């Protein structure tokens with residue numbers, strides 16, 4: 001069957017056309033066409049995604065992105081294609097993200113999907129964005145065959161989770177962040193350093209530069225939060241605050257004495273303004289901070305993932321989410337095969353790490369195979385992983 005995936009949960013407007021075959025035991029997918037429009041430039045000046053701007057841009061861009069994906073799939077041939085006047089170009093099913101994400105942004109995709117479904121007289125399945133990140137590995141060249149049970153580590157701008165999968169339909173969340181998601185921590189630390197949104201790629205480039213340079217990098221040590229917590233949960237807010245204190249310590253050493261120790265949140269004297277404190281740091285200092293922050297994140301994620309593997313003894317480790325675009329993290333996670341030679345490690349191709357609709361089409365197909373799937377087309381900002 002041919003599935004049209006639609007993704008608008010955050011700042012990417014994405015549409016994909018995917019051919020899906022097989023049952024839950026032998027899923028097979030082929031990407032026929034895919035288009036993504038990123039709104040990053042639009043949100044950059046605000047230092048993060050503004051939900052109503054995201055919605056407006058999705059509404060504007062959806063018809064264009066759809067047309068591009070259908071053309072690439074060879075299902076339409078002229079630029080005059082109009083969703084309101086054209087026949088169904090052989091699509092059998094629409095899969096649209098219903099959550100988690102920014103509700104105004106999600107609604108834009110849902111309304112568009114409903115309209116198309118009605119016009120083309122085909123079913124529309126509500127799809128979970130995080131299940132999309134899990135399904136993103138089904139397009140990887142290393143996928144071949146793998147077995148359940150599996151453990152999935154999902155790291156994105158909004159989530160940091162460990163999921164246990166008994167099979168494609170039976171899932172359980174076994175770990176989550178108690179505060180910031182790891183991508184969010186990257187974005188916030190980048191902002192402190194005066195780097196643009198989204199911060200992940202910026203920090204990652206600086207950290208890599210620090211590792212590969214011959215310059216002597218000072219030994220800073222940031223905390224590895226919850227490493228010994230005895231469970232599989234994460235916390236990145238303390239690490240973020242440690243970075244802020246460190247920066248304040250070198251830029252405004254006296255201001256630290258005004259802050260009462262042991263209070264929660266960021267004291268007013270430490271709140272970072274629009275441009276962060278980046279202007280007051282040298283390039284070398286930024287490199288040192290980026291490298292140590294990234295090392296702390298990687299060590300934390302690796303330790304918790306190993307703990308989950310030891311505890312649940314899975315046959316497969318699935319890794320997904322935008323933060324997996326991070327080269328050092330990717331390499332470290334792939335290196336786990338040395339410690340666990342029996343474990344199959346699945347990771348998406350780089351283009352499928354950040355938000356896209358190809359993964360939504362795949363997750364939508366899996367959802368469809370669950371006795372018809374989720375027909376409730378309602379934006380659910382905090383939608384949890386289904387079980």
Ligand code: KG4
Nearest residue numbers: 156157158183198200322323325326354355
């Ligand atoms: O999955 P995603 O595209 O969107 C959400 O579902 O949230 O993830 C976006 C997050 C952002 O926080 C971004 O900074 C982070 O992924 N990210 C990275 C890298 N590329 C994107 N974080 C670290 N290193 C990267 N190279």
Ligand code: ZN
Nearest residue numbers: 156322354355
């Ligand atoms: Zn995502």
